[in-house]
Amino acid sequence: MDARTLRTYTERATANVGRVGPLWWLIATVLLAFVAFGVYALSVQIRQGHSVTGVSHSVFWGFYVVNFVFFIGISYGGAITSAILRLTNAKWRAPISRIAEGTALVTLLIGAASVLIDVGRPDRIPFLFMYARPGSPITWDWIAITTYLVGTVIFFLLPLIPDVATYRETAQPTGPRGRLYGLLSFGWRGTPAQEKALLRGIGIMAILIIPLAVSVHSVLAWLFALxxxxxxxxxxxxxxxxxxxxxxxxxxxxxxxxxxxxxxxxxxxxxxxxxxxxxxxxxxxxxxxxxxxxxxxxxxxxxxxxxxxxxxxxxxxxxxxxxxxxxxxxxxxxxxxxxxxxxxxxxxxxxxxxxxxxxxxxxxxxxxxxxxxxxxxxxxxxxxKPTWVELGITLGLLAAIPLGLMILFALFPVMSVHEMEEVEGVSGRSILPVRRPVEVETLVAPGRSGWLPRLGGAGVALALVAAVAIVGGGPAKLAQGLVGTRVSLQTSSSTHAEGAHAAAPGMPEAPGTGAAATGGAMPMAAAITVEPSDDMTRGYVLQTRITKDTKPVPQVDVRFYEVVDLLGSREMLIGSRITDAGGQASVVYLPAELGHHDLVIRAAQGEQTVAETRGAFDAAVAAPLAYTPERLPLERFSVDLPLIAGGVLLIVWALFAFAFVGTARMVASGAREATAPARASRGVAGQARLEK
Amino acid sequence: MGRITRRKVLGGSVAAAGAIAAVFMPIGQRPSTASADDKTTKKRHWVMAIDMRRCDGCRKCTEACQTAHKLPKTFEWIKVNEVVTKVGTRYFMPVPCQQCENAPCLRVCPVGATFKAADGVILVDQDRCIGCRMCMAACPFGRRYFNDSDPPAFQDPFGHPTPEYPVPQQKGTVGKCMFCVHQTEQGKLPACVEVCSMLALYIGDAIADVATNGKDTVRLSEFLRNNDAWRYKEELNTGPNVYYITGHGQDLEF
CATH class of the missing domain: 1.20.120 (Four Helix Bundle (Hemerythrin (Met), subunit A))
Known part of the structure; x- marks a missing residue:
């Protein structure tokens, strides 16, 4: 590429910046109409709830989640083409890398928006950060997407620095746009130190963006696969x-x-x-x-x-x-x-x-x-069956992509000028004259934290908050939620066994109660005795003797109940037996809990209840606890593994801060270093400037 | 270059993170869900046993549930599935929330809106739920319902729904069966158990090892063992707290 073509290239790359013609407005209006319709559909959904969509009990996720996965997915294309081509130093990438990075940025924003639309309570989105649970794939999702978004923004902004500086120098824009370019150029002049710093920053981001994108799409998949x-x-x-x-x-x-x-x-x-x-x-x-x-x-x-x-x-x-x-x-x-x-x-x-x-x-x-x-x-x-609301919102999101790209490339050069110079190995890099040194000074006044460190600080703070949320509160709360109830209940012990013997002699009182029944309407009498069984671990022998006028009655159906308190007083069936020739029937009962137990015994012949008696005993042995909390073989797996990922995430954020803040600071300080009279401008941009 | 500033950045960040954490962490704590109203301070672990030999598929339980929780007719927190096998066996299978020991819905909730109460019941805090429906994806039993519109219920201006009594349901959040803890707290049977004229549904306490269908009260562990109880999708290792007894129309054994 000769100098002439390069100049044409620069002109074409920046021709779009700041110039929007009637065609631009026409297309933008049409796209905006679609977006506006989407916003209207969304307002209907927010007012009436998701009943206006096609999601149902079985198909609980619909178009929005499809769009979410789809848009986040297509954002990867921009990242991969730009990052991989940079890393492999493919020279042909220069004209397309800016477009690819811009596409990644815009589609990622649209993707993030489309999942927020899906949420039933959009007003509670901050809860995701306030009450973040480390074990949830959704938490991983927003952390991964936020990280990826920040990475994409940095990956878009860093290569933009020289181009913005060049454009600002040649076109001299004023107003808010001029201030934006002033901010984004970070005092770029193209000094060798600045070149080196920028190259390193971009290199770090190009390496980072690939695993980041992999992580985002994996987390998206795990939303389903887990x-x-x-x-x-x-x-x-x-x-x-x-x-x-x-x-x-x-x-x-x-x-x-x-x-x-x-x-x-x-x-x-x-x-x-x-x-x-x-x-x-x-x-x-x-x-x-x-x-x-x-x-x-x-x-x-x-x-x-x-x-x-x-x-x-x-x-x-x-x-x-x-x-x-x-x-x-x-x-x-x-x-x-x-x-x-x-x-x-x-x-x-x-x-x-x-x-x-x-x-x-x-x-x-x-x-x-x-x-x-x-x-x-x-x-x-x-x-x-999707409804018009979902279709409308989907169309609105789709229209927002070209609209976003149109706005983006109305603000910034559509092709990277600096990168083209770099891959073309243009010897005379554009060294721009020092402009507005005062502004540069305020940007990084020594000993004073400017907006740059604060921005970096915010990034680190966000990462730390995420880390604290994950490391600090998370597992404790999650463990509290997961582990739930730990039940302790005494089972038999030798000291209690003695107590059982002591309690057992108290039982003969019970027959007295049973005897009282004889005087009742019942035709038969039932006596109840409770004794520890020979083998204490088997529990107690509940025995009864059914008599009629003191004579034992065989072949009577006897049911033993325990009076329990379960949502009201209830009689729990312990067992049923038929009385033997001696009128006796017994069951062995190992109660579930220690302490006082009320018993009821009912004898029946056919449908008719012939005897009923009540008794009580103190149990000193109990069955092993019927309920033990069930645990997963790897109980903390779903918490610990994400924690490791969280550690990696901290490193990523630190690298972000280094790549962006570090580069921007070095670029800015490079601007202060050479305050000597502007060197001879040899680059194309300089020429363009001179020609004006 | 930047020595002081960098330190400041880090220091400031730590302070900011600490401040934010200090503000949010107490809010993140779950309130104690142990039912203070329960007269007996007894510790419970609620389970259900469902005797499919008795269920005749009348779906009264579903209707009673909908009435009790003021749900629309499409919300079947306890759903009665009719199962027809290839050998011609036909039976009804009422499926409430299984209140899993290792509840997948609880694990995936991003904001901790789903939690396990001290009595083993999985509850949803609808003041917390953001309506992402991840829990619906995670539930292997399809037992969660998304409130895609305002429920057909009168909004009591003085009372606010709680996780224990989520009536009426809140639009944009997810709800599910919670073993009627608002009933059991007051010593009453859950709506479905109370209305089941076939006496197929048992509510029980695994700690006291007892269960009742409103009429018969059984020793839970023995009842389950004697009647070859099993759990739905046991192989998924979620540890359901609902037990099923298979068959249709046979005699029962206590």
């Missing part, structure tokens, strides 16, 4: 989601750069080569996705365990076949065919393939989210 819902509970889900995100993301990047190429007339710089390389990536990811899916369905379909056999039937030939096959053929196979056939118009073909992939991946997410409605063995499966 349940026991059939079709969700899969170890394959996390890598599958990461892959799906990359696939749909790269397709989205292709679409956005195609649109930007046309809208900003960048054909000279974003060439067929870019589309070809991105298409290679698309085909590879598509093929990998097909392989993953084949593995998934083969595993589930081979044995056809319920309910997965049933679910697969619905997908392959049942109610959802009209969704499934268009996705597989149109969304995965056809795109590969489209871009691999030897034919002209590669750009058009890759755009078509990307549209198919993006649409297909949306359908795939839909088929994932509605699974619980079809995978309930005991219940009739339900078809999820």
């Amino acid at each position: 349940t026991v819902q059939a079709g969700w509970h899969s170890t394959l889900f996390a890598p599958l989601f990461v892959l799906a995100a990359m696939l749909s993301g790269v397709a989205t990047v292709i679409l956005v750069i195609a649109a930007a190429r046309r809208a900003y007339a960048l054909h000279e710089f974003i060439t067929e080569k870019h589309f070809r390389y991105l298409t290679y990536l698309l085909v590879a990811l598509d093929a990998a996705y097909l392989y993953f899916m084949f593995s998934e369905y083969l595993t589930e379909g081979y044995m056809q365990e319920e309910p997965m056999g049933h679910v697969l039937q619905l997908f392959f030939s049942g109610a959802y076949a009209s969704w499934f096959w268009p996705f597989v053929i149109g969304g995965l196979i056809l795109p590969i065919v489209l871009v691999t056939i030897p034919a002209p118009a590669l750009v058009a073909r890759s755009v078509a393939a990307s549209i198919l992939v993006v649409a297909g991946m949306w359908v795939k997410r839909f088929l994932i989210v509605i699974l619980p409605g079809v995978a309930q063995p005991l219940m009739p499966w339900e078809v999820y």
Whole structure:
């Protein structure tokens, strides 16, 4: 690229900045109308509740969660193309990296918004931070997405610094926009020290953003996979989601750069080569996705365990076949065919393939989210029918993406000028003259904490709050919740056994009570005795003798009850026996609890109760506790493992602070260092400035 | 460059984190859920035993539950499933919340709105619930219901729903069966147990080892053992506190 082309490049890259024509306004108005309709639909939902949507008891998540997974997914495309291409130092990336990073930023914001729409009580969103529970996948989710969002913003802002500075220098914008650029340029002048600091900052972010994106999409997958819902509970889900995100993301990047190429007339710089390389990536990811899916369905379909056999039937030939096959053929196979056939118009073909992939991946997410409605063995499966509210909000979110990108690229250069200079190895880097030194001074006045450290502090504070919430309160509270009741109850002991013998002699009083029954309406009398059994651990022998006029009565059905207090006084059946020739019947009873026990004995002949007597005894031995809290084999697994992840997260945030605050500070201090008369401007930007 | 500032940043952050934590942590604590109103201070662990040999599928329990909690007709906190097997066996299976020992719904709640009361019952604090429905995804029994609109109930201007008596339900939150702890606290049977004319539903206390269907009272452990009780989806290791006795129409053994 010669100096002349480079100058054209710079002009084209910045042509859009600050200039919005009637066409821009027209498109923006149309998109805004869609967004406004979405907002109206949302207001209806907030007023009337989710009953205006298609979600039901079985299909509890609908379009919003589909959109959430989808938008967060496509944001990965921007991150991966930009970060990976930077790390591999692919020179062709320069014209497209800004577009990719911008797409990542905008789609991520839309994705975060779409899940907030799904929440039943949006007014309680702060509860997520206030009462955060470390064991919940949703907690991991918001932490991961927040971290990823901050990372994406930094990854967008850092490469922007030189471009903003150059633009500010050449176009001299005033008003709020001028102040914004002044803020974002951090006093960039292009000194070697600044170059070095910036390169390092971007390098750290490029490395960080890849595992971050992987973590976000894994956590998204775990939102589903950590349940026991059939079709969700899969170890394959996390890598599958990461892959799906990359696939749909790269397709989205292709679409956005195609649109930007046309809208900003960048054909000279974003060439067929870019589309070809991105298409290679698309085909590879598509093929990998097909392989993953084949593995998934083969595993589930081979044995056809319920309910997965049933679910697969619905997908392959049942109610959802009209969704499934268009996705597989149109969304995965056809795109590969489209871009691999030897034919002209590669750009058009890759755009078509990307549209198919993006649409297909949306359908795939839909088929994932509605699974619980079809995978309930005991219940009739339900078809999820979205309503106009969900469609309206979805359209609004979709419209918000191009709108966001249009606004973003009305503010910032659509292609990275500095990066192009860098990959082109332009010797004369633009060293800009010192401007407004006073402002630079206030930016980092020594010995005074400016807004920069405060911003860094806020980031670290947020990370620490998350850590404190996780490490401090979390497990204690969770443990309190999970462990619940610890029951202690004495079982038999030698000291109590003696007490039992002492208590037993008290029992002969009981027959007295029984004797009282003789005087009642009952035709027979029942005497009750309680004695410890020979083997104390077996409990007590409850014995009765049924007599009629002092003569024992055999063949009487005797029932032994204990009077218990369970939601009122009740008689718990201990056992029933038939009296022997001596009129005697006995049961061995080991009570559940120690202490006082009231007994009732009823004798019956046929339907008629012939005798009833009451007694009591003190138990000194009791059965082992019937209830013991059940524990999972690895009880703290769901808490401890996230804690480790939380530790890693702290490191990530520290690196963020270092990459952004550190870079910005170094860039800003670099601006103060060389306050000498402006060096000869040799770079293109400098030339452009001189020409003005 | 930045030596002082960096220290300040860190110091300030720690102070800020501490301050925020100090403000929020006490709020995060759960109030004690031990029922102070319970006259007997006895410790309970509520369980249910469901005798499917007796259930005739009349669904009176579901209706009584809906009346007691002022729920819409589509909300079946206790749902009576009709099970037809391939050999032609037909039986009814009432499914309330299983009040799992290791409740997955509790584990996944991001704000701690779902919690386990001292008596073993899993409750939902609808003043806390954000309506994310993660618990519905986690529940293997499909026993949670999302209030997608205001319930058909008169809003008492003086009373506020509590986790123990979540009536009326709050729009945008999730609710479920909680073994009618508002009834048991007052020494009354749960609505479903009380109304079951087939005497198929038993409410019991695993600590005192006793259960009742309102008429018969049994030694819980013995009753379950003698009648070959089992638990629904035992293999998921959630530890349900609801026991089932299989069959239809057979004689019972106590």
